[in-house]
Each structure stands twice: as C-alpha cells, then as structure tokens.
Amino acid sequence: MIYTENTPNPNAVKFLSEKTLSEIGATEFQKKDIKKIKNNFIKNLLEFDGIELILISENFISVKKNEKVNWDTLKPSIISLMNDHLEKAKKPILSKVLEKNIIEKENEKEDSIEAKINEVLDTKIRPAVAKDGGDIKFVSFENGKVKVELRGSCSGCPSSLMTLKKGVQNLLRHYVKEVTDVEAI
Numbered sequence: 001m002i003y004t005e006n007t008p009n010p011n012a013v014k015f016l017s018e019k020t021l022s023e024i025g026a027t028e029f030q031k032k033d034i035k036k037i038k039n040n041f042i043k044n045l046l047e048f049d050g051i052e053l054i055l056i057s058e059n060f061i062s063v064k065k066n067e068k069v070n071w072d073t074l075k076p077s078i079i080s081l082m083n084d085h086l087e088k089a090k091k092p093i094l095s096k097v098l099e100k101n102i103i104e105k106e107n108e109k110e111d112s113i114e115a116k117i118n119e120v121l122d123t124k125i126r127p128a129v130a131k132d133g134g135d136i137k138f139v140s141f142e143n144g145k146v147k148v149e150l151r152g153s154c155s156g157c158p159s160s161l162m163t164l165k166k167g168v169q170n171l172l173r174h175y176v177k178e179v180t181d182v183e184a185i
Helices: 031-036 040-046 071-089 112-131 160-175
Strands: 002-006 012-017 027-030 051-056 060-065 134-142 145-152 181-184
Touching: 002 071, 012 071, 027 031, 027 040, 031 040, 031 051, 040 051, 040 071, 051 145, 060 071, 112 134, 112 160, 145 160, 160 181
Parallel strands: 145 181
Antiparallel strands: 002 012, 012 060, 027 051, 051 060, 134 145
C-alpha cells in the first residue's frame, strides 16, 4: 500500500511504502540527468510530465514537480507505477547489488570535525528532514563554515532557509563548537 503525505514544499509530495524502496540510503535523481540513469523505474518516473526531481529513501519517495502540473493528475500515476514495480519486481527500487555504481565512494578519511558534523547530520537532522520528504548531504567544512546540499522536497522549498538557519545551523553549532555558519549550495 502506498500512502501520500504533503511536505512543507507545495511542489513536493512524499509517497510512503511499507516495503523497502532503497537499500543504499537516500539518493536523488533529476530530470536533467535522465540520459545517464540506467534504472528503468527511475527513468519512467522522471519521464512523467512535470516531474523535475525524485529522492528515493528507505521507505519513501519524495517527488518534486514544476508549477505547470497538478498533483491530482500526478499522484495516481505515481502510485500506480510504484505498486506495479513492487508487485512485479519484488525487490527494492535501489538494491545494494544492482546499484553499486550509484553509491558515492568515500575513500578519503574524515577528520574528527567532519566526522562529528556527519554524526549530528545522521542522528539529529536527517531523520527530521526525512519526515518532510527531504534529505541533507554534507559537502564541506572550512574555516567554521559547513556547506550542505538540501535534496528532495527540501530543495527549493520556501521554508528551507529557515530550517537551515534555525534548525541545522543551531544544532551543528551546539554539538560541534568549531561550526560558526551553515550554508546550502
């Protein structure tokens, strides 16, 4: 069964499933990159008129559309595609075995400050952002400034700047004293 949930971004909706959708964590796909994508489900979803971006997480897909299309026409098509895949494939959309090439290889050792930042993002911030159909990715830390990428329904959301400054920045400054500022790229 697929359930929908509105997000703070009026152009993004969360589609929740009881089944596992991703075994590799939250992964974002954009329509502009459709030619590079090999996964048929993701390609089919991005080919829907008006869909610009999707974020696939463990048990939800966050879909961001443009202003030209209406959710009343998109929602049934998305739910139908998801149900069809889950019934026929009987496996997650993003599986560890099939999607090894999607996972970013992080061979560089993190210094202790970056490790602390990632721990706070993973344990305190990412679960809250996921409730709204989004994700946050650590990009860099330099001279007290943390750069993050807002993904899924968070990208382009009207309230994302407030979330970033009031929520993310305050939490990171509290738990990691070296952090002075947080900025989205």
